[in-house]
Amino acid sequence: MFDALSGRLTGILDRLRRRGALSEADVAEALREVRVALLEADVALPVVRSFIEDVRAKAVGETVLRSVTPGQQVVKIVHDALVAMLGPPAPGIDLNAPAPVVILMLGLQGSGKTTSAGKIALRLRTKDRKRVLLASLDTQRPAAMEQLATLADRAGVMSLPIVPGQKPVEIARRALGEARQGGFDVLVLDTAGRLAIDEALMAEVAEVAAVARPHEKLLVVDAMTGQDAVTVARAFHEKVGVTGIVMTRMDGDARGGAALSMRAVTGAPIRLIGVGEKLDALEDFHPERVAGRILGM
């Protein structure tokens, strides 16, 4: 599978090249292969379309048409455009705000929010030497609060005491108070998973955001996500405003095209990558690696 696209493109274009000068139609045929590769990697269709238009403009330039190795040229243009669109590299979490810096975790059911909250807490405690408070606003999923409390223990950080019966907005207020009084540097708010089309729950999380005024609103996305990535990103971005993306399950073998879709729709940087279930399985984002993976190179 590796270099599949590269091989296909080089094959098509270099064959044509031997026939004589390349035309725009030849480049268009090559771009159809790129389109298929991106769709197979689960990049969302509207994002694929605009990406191809962007690349087409660059690929019909003189250098490609006259090149001895047009296949490799096109691959390079596609790869570079993808890297640029996925960038910037390793932005990390933005903590540049008065303490307590509030981080809000957002996303669909089961995307990896709670686990990522634990991972981020561990990283901020050990690497950035921050005092972190974790709080679960998940009143929906059975044992969600116990899950976060356990992860807080493992990460060596505090978690907000569980008070049964409180609503998410009330818990957010209590967490803020606790974070201020306790002199915490960072407050991470975990939320229940919700569907992008669930009006009530989307309104609820918007209210939480209005109360907690998070500096970071992290959309947590499964690397295996398909075409729905666009709908999800758009809904969360419109209702709450996304400041960063966390891609989880990058330890799997999905090509991870959702990364491009999410980034294209929200414009927010991909801040971190989840590569396992353990709390230290969190990595910096490297756009070239993800670009290569999406292209199957």
Added chain:
Amino acid sequence: FTKRKLDDAALEELEELLISADLGVAAARRIIDSFRRTRFGREVTQDEIRAALAEEIAAILAPVAVPLIPEPEHAPHVVLVVGVNGTGKTTTIAKLAALWKGEGLSPLLVAGDTFRAAAVEQLRVWGERIGCPVVSGADGADPAGLAFDALKRAREQSADVLLIDTAGRLHNKADLMAELAKVVRVLRKLDPSAPHSVLLVLDATTGQNALQQVRVFREMCEVTGLVVTKLDGSAKGGVVVALAQEFGLPVHAVGVGERAEDLRPFEAKAFARSLVGLEDAQVG
């Protein structure tokens, strides 16, 4: 209702519609190609086209729309539930148990995810809600040993169904997949015909990686059927069509929400119509 010729441009639009529903490029092409052969060039309205396309897809799905009916004569019917992380395994177990309990059977649940934080507690809460007993072990306990003990207990208590939860695992992790194979082996020491069902739970939000999930899980633990969750969301779950074409595994049920009652039979026609945007998913 303006009529339009079903020409190349119209067919390409349809292909893109299917790709947007996660069928994948290959499956979308296969379907559009056979559609082209039968209907090309005729004048049709938008709705007629979509309805015909939905029929074509429903025909692919109909053979896999098979409900899961426990056979209590296995005493008990053992159901092993597997899948990658976060797809909805634990919730689906609660839903199936609630369904079967409602039919007069007595399910026993096994908290076989001894790995993830509060996974046991999660299943316990479900057990209380739906009134089904839950067998659990210590944190970090060997899931195979736990499954073995639970099957013994299920026999003693003459439970009709034994539903075994497992930790989520990515199919590309050989050690974790081997752990599942061990659960199967150990169950067979007590009952050579167990597990009677191995359900792979797939998240409808998943794209083309679902093909690889089915391929590997089927090889490692003889998956007998699928459950597709989260169809109440905006994702269409179209990869199920590609799965039906490639593997032909039964799709036993779909998840349409987070409550115990949010499980529905998989209906080929309704699913296909939702894929082409004719009506909403099987919610309600």
